[in-house]
Amino acid sequence: GESVGLHLPTLSVQEGDNSIINCAYSNSASDYFIWYKQESGKGPQFIIDIRSNMDKRQGQRVTVLLNKTVKHLSLQIAATQPGDSAVYFCAETPDKLIFGTGTRLQVFP
Amino acid sequence: EPEVTQTPSHQVTQMGQEVILRCVPISNHLYFYWYRQILGQKVEFLVSFYNNEISEKSEIFDDQFSVERPDGSNFTLKIRSTKLEDSAMYFCASSAKLRVEYGYTFGSGTRLTVV
Numbered sequence: 001g002e003s004v005g006l007h008l009p010t011l012s013v014q015e016g017d018n019s020i021i022n023c024a025y026s027n028s029a030s031d032y033f034i035w036y037k038q039e040s041g042k043g044p045q046f047i048i049d050i051r052s053n054m055d056k057r058q059g060q061r062v063t064v065l066l067n068k069t070v071k072h073l074s075l076q077i078a079a080t081q082p083g084d085s086a087v088y089f090c091a092e093t094p095d096k097l098i099f100g101t102g103t104r105l106q107v108f109p
Numbered sequence: 110e111p112e113v114t115q116t117p118s119h120q121v122t123q124m125g126q127e128v129i130l131r132c133v134p135i136s137n138h139l140y141f142y143w144y145r146q147i148l149g150q151k152v153e154f155l156v157s158f159y160n161n162e163i164s165e166k167s168e169i170f171d172d173q174f175s176v177e178r179p180d181g182s183n184f185t186l187k188i189r190s191t192k193l194e195d196s197a198m199y200f201c202a203s204s205a206k207l208r209v210e211y212g213y214t215f216g217s218g219t220r221l222t223v224v
Contacts, residue, residue: 032210043113043200043215044152051210089152093209096142096165097202099152 012106019077021103023090026071030092035064035075038087038102047075047088082107111135113216115201121222122191130186130219132201138214141184142202143176145169146218152200158184159207191223 013019025033031052036044050057050064050073057064063076073090085107091097114133122128134141143155156166158176175187184203188195198220204213 032208034209041218041220043217045215046213049210091152095207095209096154096157097144097152097209097213098154101151 009101010104010106012108013080015082015107015109016079019075019080019084019105019107021075021077021088021105023073023075023100024071025073025090025092025098025100027092027098028068028071030098032093033064033066033073034091034093034097035062035073036089036091036099037084038089040086044089044091044099077105080105080107082109111214113201113203113214115199115216115219117219118217119220119222121224124193124223125190128188128191128221130188130199130201130221132184132186132203132216133182134184134201134203135205135214136182138203138205138212140164140204140207141176141178142204143186144200144202144215146198146200147194148197155186155199188221191221193223196221196223 034049035047037047038044048059048062048064050066055066061078065074087102087104089102090100116131141158144152145155146152154167156170157164173189177185198218200218201216
């Protein structure tokens with residue numbers, strides 16, 4: 001069946017370092033992918049998205065990479081800051097969202 | 110920036126009781142959704158709603174669940190007889206178009222605790 005999963009449940013990084021969060025998806029029909037950030041007690045917050053006709057998309061400090069051959073997504077956060085500490089989910093679509101399990105990013109000084 | 114508003118933020122109910130979770134989607138949005146997140150787990154799709162009817166529902170959304178858009182602004186999720194395992198965060202979302210990429214907004218959620 002459809003599934004979206006993550007390789008690492010917790011990622012600890014030092015402030016200023018780059019973070020890489022990975023995600024695998026299995027539905028080859030998905031053509032749009034989103035990374036969400038979820039802080040404690042809040043709803044998912046959109047970070048960045050990518051369509052299946054692209055393999056890379058850059059935001060302000062974030063980059064999403066899509067490898068359709070191996071059905072893999074990654075989120076790269078440059079110069080990670082304490083405010084980046086949260087749980088990060090990938091999700092696939094085109095209509096309803098199918099979320100991955102989530103990776104908790106912990107940033108320490 | 111327009112928001113999806115959910116009330117209450119936290120609801121405690123006794124097992125077997127009915128609960129209604131309320132959502133006010135963004136005003137010009139046409140598609141409405143409920144998702145659930147059990148503590149420490151991933152966000153799971155429950156149901157989508159368009160044109161006053163359910164367009165898709167998951168296996169989780171059984172006969173104990175129902176959704177309604179009673180007026181032009183509210184979108185509600187009712188659980189008829191709550192079970193302990195219904196304890197979770199419930200998120201409402203809305204979008205202007207069917208495809209998520211055209212804008213999809215989550216509310217802050219209602220934490221439901223069944224005791």
